[in-house]
Amino acid sequence: MILMKALMFDVNIPNFLVLQALRRLSPRFCYEGPLSTIKLVDIPEPELPSSQWIKIKTKLCGFCGSDLNLILLKDSPTASPFTSFPCVPGHELCGTVVEVGREVQNIKEGDLVTIAPMLNCTTRGIKPECDICRSGRPCSCENFAEGPFSAGLFSGLCKDINGGFAEYVVAHKSQVYPIPLNVSEETATLTEPFAVALQAVLDNKPDPEDRVLIIGGGVIGALIVKVIRALSVSCDITVVEPSAFHAEYVGRSGADRVIKGDIISEAANITGAKAYKPLVGKKILMGGFDKVFDVVAHRDTLNAAMRVTKAMGTIVVLGIGKDVKLDLTPLWLKIQTIKGAYAYGYNDTEHGKKHAFEIALEMLDQGKVNIDDMLTHRFPIHDYRNMIKANLNKGQYRLIKAAVVF
Numbered sequence: 001m002i003l004m005k006a007l008m009f010d011v012n013i014p015n016f017l018v019l020q021a022l023r024r025l026s027p028r029f030c031y032e033g034p035l036s037t038i039k040l041v042d043i044p045e046p047e048l049p050s051s052q053w054i055k056i057k058t059k060l061c062g063f064c065g066s067d068l069n070l071i072l073l074k075d076s077p078t079a080s081p082f083t084s085f086p087c088v089p090g091h092e093l094c095g096t097v098v099e100v101g102r103e104v105q106n107i108k109e110g111d112l113v114t115i116a117p118m119l120n121c122t123t124r125g126i127k128p129e130c131d132i133c134r135s136g137r138p139c140s141c142e143n144f145a146e147g148p149f150s151a152g153l154f155s156g157l158c159k160d161i162n163g164g165f166a167e168y169v170v171a172h173k174s175q176v177y178p179i180p181l182n183v184s185e186e187t188a189t190l191t192e193p194f195a196v197a198l199q200a201v202l203d204n205k206p207d208p209e210d211r212v213l214i215i216g217g218g219v220i221g222a223l224i225v226k227v228i229r230a231l232s233v234s235c236d237i238t239v240v241e242p243s244a245f246h247a248e249y250v251g252r253s254g255a256d257r258v259i260k261g262d263i264i265s266e267a268a269n270i271t272g273a274k275a276y277k278p279l280v281g282k283k284i285l286m287g288g289f290d291k292v293f294d295v296v297a298h299r300d301t302l303n304a305a306m307r308v309t310k311a312m313g314t315i316v317v318l319g320i321g322k323d324v325k326l327d328l329t330p331l332w333l334k335i336q337t338i339k340g341a342y343a344y345g346y347n348d349t350e351h352g353k354k355h356a357f358e359i360a361l362e363m364l365d366q367g368k369v370n371i372d373d374m375l376t377h378r379f380p381i382h383d384y385r386n387m388i389k390a391n392l393n394k395g396q397y398r399l400i401k402a403a404v405v406f
Helices: 013-022 065-071 077-082 185-189 191-203 219-230 244-252 263-271 299-308 329-333 356-365 381-392
Strands: 003-009 038-044 053-063 092-100 112-115 168-172 176-178 211-215 236-240 257-259 274-276 284-286 289-294 309-317 337-340 346-349 352-355 375-380 401-405
Touching (some): 003 381, 038 381, 053 112, 092 191, 176 356, 191 219, 191 356, 211 263, 219 244, 236 244, 263 274, 263 284, 289 299, 352 356, 381 401
Parallel strands (some): 236 257, 289 309
Antiparallel strands (some): 003 038, 053 168, 053 401, 112 176, 346 352
């Protein structure tokens, strides 16, 4: 048996309850000490589950906000039926193919690749596929807890299929995308979050005359701005971002303005809407933004989004939060639409249906958008605690995106 280094996440109910209390004192309890949810371990190198699979040697694996939430136990328990522990996280990866199953075509040893990590009907070998997979949105597959593998939304949240915080990963042939020659390893590592932003925009593409608000100017917020501009949409874009460092970056990415203060007051000035003051509570706008992308999705941001979105407007929720308390008055009063946005799927193009990963890699290859500069920090796997610390203090470290490097 050949062993490899990996970052393994695990938690049980007693530890979960204790850490929920200790985390209020310091998040360090979640990644340091005897109760740590994440540890550096030696585990067996993965073998190909079938002749349709590919083995990849990891070069880089991005550290996602969802990885941080997992480690800090901030995710909603509602998603727990679709995960299995212990698991090795990491779903934003770039690596070199080292083994190819005999049923695999168009991928060969030595190829630089990335993966779309969803463990859907196809990867699980489930036939017939569920209605959602057949519709072209396998990211919302109905069978994430079914089939031959343990429960898991994607590679890294399934105890049977490890993610990219390990020296080697395996992926089904349907998940693997070759990296074009003009795309660097750094950019390839960011293909997954770029595809998330791309899909969110393709599903909710602004019109040129729209006023767009993006709440959160971190990785996904900045990528949404970049995607809108790469698609040549000239709409007005406002981003809400309190960090001066990230505000500067998202401004350079194509936003018309970045605001740090009260969203509602600023929105009235930006859109020309009229603000009305209730007997108690925050103002509500008549008029406002046509489309709002909420990358934070906390109680305050969602309530503010509804108040500043115009009648018949759309609020796109990309953030992953827990239970929130909402005043739904603006929703019915202004007949708004609130839409979830998650991962990616297949899209109609002039050249037929294409997965968001294909479209993203083509855009990157053609130089329509530059995301090389977003990978600001690299950490060897044994330095994972400092990587977590840096992600908890992004402004201080001037960090946009970090990655584990092998």
